[in-house]
Amino acid sequence: MDSLLPVEDRGGPAQPLLLARGLRKHFPVGGGLLGRGRKVVRAVDDLTLSVAKGETLGVVGESGCGKSTVARLLIRLLKPDRGTMVLDGDPVDEPHGITVNELRRQVQMVFQDSYASLNPRLTIAETLAFAPKAHGLPAAEARVRVRDLLAKVGLEPDTYAERYPHELSGGQRQRVNIARALALRPRLVILDEAVSALDKSVEAQVLNMLVDLKTELSLTYLFISHDLNVVQYLSDRVLVMYLGKIVELGPVEAIYGQPQHPYTQALLSARPSMDPRKRTKEAPIQGDPPNPIDPPSGCRFRTRCPFAEDVCARVEPPLTETGRQAVACHMRIAGSGHSKAAA
Amino acid sequence: MSNLLEVRDLHVAFVTPDRTVHAVNGVSFDLRRGETLGILGESGSGKSVTLRSILRLHPEHRTRWSGSIRVEGDEVLDMGPRALGDLRGQRVAMIFQEPATAFDPVFTIGHQIAETVQRHAGKSEADAYKRARELLEMVRIPSPAQRLKAYPHEMSGGMRQRAMIALALSCNPSLLLADEPTTALDATVQIQVLLLIRELQREFDLGVIFVTHDIGVAVEVSDRIGVMYAGKIVELAGVEQMVDAPQHPYSRGLLASTVHDGMRGQRLEAIPGAPPDLGEVPTGCSFAPRCKFVRPDCVAAPPDLRATGQSHLVRCVLAA
Amino acid sequence: MTLQSPSLELGAPLVQPIATAGGRSYWQSVRRRLRRDPVTLICGGVLILLVASALFAPWLGLDDPYKTSMLRRLYPLGSPGHLLGTDELGRDMLSRLIYGGRLSLFMGVTPVVCALLIGGLLGITAGFLGGRVNMLIMRIMDVFYAFPSVLLAISLSGAMGAGAENTLLSLTLVFIPPVCRVSESVTTQVRGFDFVDAARASGAGMLNIVRVHVLGNVLGPILVYATSLISVAIILAAGLSFLGLGVKPPEPEWGLMLNTLRQAIYVNPVLAALPGVMIFITSICFNLMSDGLRAAMDVKA
Numbered sequence: 001m002d003s004l005l006p007v008e009d010r011g012g013p014a015q016p017l018l019l020a021r022g023l024r025k026h027f028p029v030g031g032g033l034l035g036r037g038r039k040v041v042r043a044v045d046d047l048t049l050s051v052a053k054g055e056t057l058g059v060v061g062e063s064g065c066g067k068s069t070v071a072r073l074l075i076r077l078l079k080p081d082r083g084t085m086v087l088d089g090d091p092v093d094e095p096h097g098i099t100v101n102e103l104r105r106q107v108q109m110v111f112q113d114s115y116a117s118l119n120p121r122l123t124i125a126e127t128l129a130f131a132p133k134a135h136g137l138p139a140a141e142a143r144v145r146v147r148d149l150l151a152k153v154g155l156e157p158d159t160y161a162e163r164y165p166h167e168l169s170g171g172q173r174q175r176v177n178i179a180r181a182l183a184l185r186p187r188l189v190i191l192d193e194a195v196s197a198l199d200k201s202v203e204a205q206v207l208n209m210l211v212d213l214k215t216e217l218s219l220t221y222l223f224i225s226h227d228l229n230v231v232q233y234l235s236d237r238v239l240v241m242y243l244g245k246i247v248e249l250g251p252v253e254a255i256y257g258q259p260q261h262p263y264t265q266a267l268l269s270a271r272p273s274m275d276p277r278k279r280t281k282e283a284p285i286q287g288d289p290p291n292p293i294d295p296p297s298g299c300r301f302r303t304r305c306p307f308a309e310d311v312c313a314r315v316e317p318p319l320t321e322t323g324r325q326a327v328a329c330h331m332r333i334a335g336s337g338h339s340k341a342a343a
Numbered sequence: 344m345s346n347l348l349e350v351r352d353l354h355v356a357f358v359t360p361d362r363t364v365h366a367v368n369g370v371s372f373d374l375r376r377g378e379t380l381g382i383l384g385e386s387g388s389g390k391s392v393t394l395r396s397i398l399r400l401h402p403e404h405r406t407r408w409s410g411s412i413r414v415e416g417d418e419v420l421d422m423g424p425r426a427l428g429d430l431r432g433q434r435v436a437m438i439f440q441e442p443a444t445a446f447d448p449v450f451t452i453g454h455q456i457a458e459t460v461q462r463h464a465g466k467s468e469a470d471a472y473k474r475a476r477e478l479l480e481m482v483r484i485p486s487p488a489q490r491l492k493a494y495p496h497e498m499s500g501g502m503r504q505r506a507m508i509a510l511a512l513s514c515n516p517s518l519l520l521a522d523e524p525t526t527a528l529d530a531t532v533q534i535q536v537l538l539l540i541r542e543l544q545r546e547f548d549l550g551v552i553f554v555t556h557d558i559g560v561a562v563e564v565s566d567r568i569g570v571m572y573a574g575k576i577v578e579l580a581g582v583e584q585m586v587d588a589p590q591h592p593y594s595r596g597l598l599a600s601t602v603h604d605g606m607r608g609q610r611l612e613a614i615p616g617a618p619p620d621l622g623e624v625p626t627g628c629s630f631a632p633r634c635k636f637v638r639p640d641c642v643a644a645p646p647d648l649r650a651t652g653q654s655h656l657v658r659c660v661l662a663a
Numbered sequence: 664m665t666l667q668s669p670s671l672e673l674g675a676p677l678v679q680p681i682a683t684a685g686g687r688s689y690w691q692s693v694r695r696r697l698r699r700d701p702v703t704l705i706c707g708g709v710l711i712l713l714v715a716s717a718l719f720a721p722w723l724g725l726d727d728p729y730k731t732s733m734l735r736r737l738y739p740l741g742s743p744g745h746l747l748g749t750d751e752l753g754r755d756m757l758s759r760l761i762y763g764g765r766l767s768l769f770m771g772v773t774p775v776v777c778a779l780l781i782g783g784l785l786g787i788t789a790g791f792l793g794g795r796v797n798m799l800i801m802r803i804m805d806v807f808y809a810f811p812s813v814l815l816a817i818s819l820s821g822a823m824g825a826g827a828e829n830t831l832l833s834l835t836l837v838f839i840p841p842v843c844r845v846s847e848s849v850t851t852q853v854r855g856f857d858f859v860d861a862a863r864a865s866g867a868g869m870l871n872i873v874r875v876h877v878l879g880n881v882l883g884p885i886l887v888y889a890t891s892l893i894s895v896a897i898i899l900a901a902g903l904s905f906l907g908l909g910v911k912p913p914e915p916e917w918g919l920m921l922n923t924l925r926q927a928i929y930v931n932p933v934l935a936a937l938p939g940v941m942i943f944i945t946s947i948c949f950n951l952m953s954d955g956l957r958a959a960m961d962v963k964a
Contacts (some may be wrong), residue, residue, distance in 0.1 A: 062529035068883035104866035116856035131865030199385035204600035204613035270530040272559030276582040282537040290498040
């Protein structure tokens with residue numbers, strides 16, 4: 001037993017573990033003598049999401065959609081321009097709530113296995129011990145926890161503790177990344193493209209491990225990925241992002257079974273076919289994901305949407321409940337003025 | 344119909360003072376015009392090294408190779424610099440994973456394509472630019488006339504990849520080598536590029552070798568699929584046979600562990616362990632340490648590629 | 664007690680790390696590569712010899728470097744009792760060169776060390792904090808950087824007056840901007856790596872993060888750059904002394920000796936060139952060592 005105990009549950013199962021409201025993050029782009037650029041990357045705009053205790057919320061989208069920015073906002077590696085966050089009932093970074101440091105005890109992140117996800121100058125043990133020691137755990141207890149963590153992720157402690165990152169394969173490094181995220185016994189783990197850089201056979205191993213760890217440690221996951229198949233496999237609910245906004249949100253069966261937003265439909269059909277007799281005949285949409293610097297007015301997807309009409313350019317569709325899921329599309333909002341909408 | 348490409352018993356090793364990496368350990372296959380061969384493998388399988396060997400793109404002083412690579416009957420491994428210069432870009436073209444680094448950032452796209460056309464086809468500058476514009480149209484780049492004057496960094500990833508395809512096809516090659524060209528692209532762009540490659544292949548009757556680690560991508564573009572592991576082809580079959588009835592334990596493991604529709608709720612069948620260190624020449628079957636069906640004769644000697652049915656080759660003692 | 668995770672794929676062989684003998688750290692592999700590089704070893708040897716001779720000069724049984732003799736002026740090389748001849752005031756050249764080495768090396772290394780401490784600190788701070796702090800520090804550095812180092816050194820020395828201490832001060836000031844710039848650049852790069860973000864996300868304090876994660880990764884490149892500056896410093900110090908702005912006679916210092924031996928060029932050119940040869944050897948050795956260090960550190964362990 002050590003002194004750095006996991007944080008207790010407050011508020012019970014009905015209270016969302018994490019609730020983020022109206023998050024906004026814009027990045028200035030170059031130019032200007034004092035760094036005051038004229039252009040702005042609108043990475044995340046007025047985003048509201050909630051993560052229920054014990055669920056896996058999947059976040060999908062292509063480059064420029066802002067999903068990585070969302071991850072960094074939720075763990076406060078970036079400070080939002082606007083918006084609030086509430087963790088299990090406690091407001092974050094506000095006078096009567098918890099501090100950002102306390103947030104980080106409960107919310108951790110697994111990074112993509114890039115060559116720079118682990119400090120090349122530190123041994124695995126030193127990397128894993130860093131966070132607990134920074135929170136006051138004595139060295140001897142930290143050593144025990146490191147061994148415990150390595151065993152949990154399937155790496156034999158005696159073999160791996162004193163190794164350096166360059167001596168490990170991609171899959172092994174990613175296990176270390178996961179162990180590092182678990183070092184503070186968090187409640188919510190944000191996985192930002194955590195399996196994207198891995199070979200498929202290794203990806204399967206790591207996915208199995210993530211599922212086991214979730215049950216064993218009562219974790220909640222926010223799983224961000226561009227790989228729709230993996231998101232479908234892991235998630236309970238799925239959130240689809242496009243250019244800094246949520247376009248569709250709902251239970252995984254609803255999103256994958258009856259996608260309502262044209263972008264979601266396009267994403268799903270863009271997956272390569274696994275059946276050579278049923279090859280894709282036509283690309284679901286043309287063109288590239290646009291630049292988040294100057295997003296289109298109104299509905300941001302309208303420039304690639306085959307059903308775009310006047311109202312789409314004038315009015316931004318709000319995220320609206322339609323049965324099992326929520327969609328931000330005029331076609332699904334009654335009385336919006338779109339020809340395909342209900343009157 | 345004679346073969347466009349014949350590779351026989353290719354061995355490629357990289358020698359450094361510290362160690363020797365045996366990247367390719369005996370690869371053989373053929374390719375005809377109008378056919379796409381998908382090479383499927385994970386990192387360290389030797390798929391990219393095989394591809395690059397066809398154009399001899401490896402640093403000469405560090406590379407040791409043996410075997411034979413014949414393009415339209417000519418032996419690539421014997422070619423001198425002049426012959427190689429004619430081969431590259433003109434008879435055989437290649438597209439890469441990262442289009443940003445394939446283009447020179449200080450010249451416009453139009454300039455780079457026109458330059459290639461001028462060099463290989465000997466056309467005048469005006470004609471070369473005209474041809475460049477035709478090529479950009481062919482790869483479905485919108486507003487091709489303006490794009491001729493664009494710099495690589497001004498284009499999106501998908502657009503750059505299309506421009507790279509245009510560059511590759513500028514001199515009417517008969518063989519196109521594609522090294523994971525869609526891996527770095529978003530899903531909606533990836534499918535567009537895959538369809539484009541399929542269409543261009545039909546139109547120009549190209550032979551295409553498409554290297555990828557993604558089974559879905561391989562299935563979309565290939566007529567035949569070769570699965571590589573630890574520097575060898577372990578299975579080679581028509582795409583339908585490979586998907587319906589893979590025979591090598593690695594291929595089966597790969598297909599079983601790839602996440603797709605309808606696997607939700609089931610535990611994934613993961614292949615245990617990791618690919619072998621290529622520092623030593625394999626003595627037995629390279630996959631034996633990870634294989635569910637391993638037997639004593641697997642470790643004794645490396646198995647040969649054997650035919651099991653019509654044009655289905657498997658490198659496993661259990662097959663046939 | 665350690666917990667066994669069920670995902671250990673029971674029965675399958677445990678994953679093995681990539682084969683490298685033992686946990687060889689980055690610095691160990693750098694050392695190993697350095698030891699195998701002949702150029703670096705030779706230069707290192709020469710420098711050790713030079714530094715040792717400078718340090719132990721009083722105990723080497725040399726002639727008094729200050730003792731002049733009007734009779735024995737400008738003796739050529741190989742004269743009995745004077746291996747390298749005598750200078751224009753009759754002082755033993757060998758002794759002057761070795762004692763001169765003390766001052767020249769000191770004037771070369773000290774400003775770089777000081778600039779390393781000050782410029783390195785400023786650069787790492789600017790790189791890590793980014794934003795306005797970065798802008799403030801780097802724009803100030805840009806102002807100094809705009810001047811060519813030689814001119815800057817001369818004008819600073821000229822303003823402060825001649826003398827060894829002033830030379831050290833002006834050289835330090837000349838070197839702070841480039842060291843700061845390199846440090847800032849490297850730190851900014853490391854700061855962008857995911858493992859630094861992970862360290863921030865773990866809730867550790869800033870100083871802790873810098874100490875554990877940033878320093879280990881930036882000190883290498885900064886050190887390489889600094890060693891290449893030593894040769895510049897030696898040449899600049901010698902140049903300042905040559906111009907009369909540095910060390911004052913009768914102190915032995917290679918640059919000063921070049922100046923005072925100028926008249927001897929017509930009489931005994933080899934003799935007059937000797938201090939220059941020493942400067943050349945020393946700075947080339949530092950340069951080559953710096954190159955070797957960079958090459959050894961370049962490969963990802």
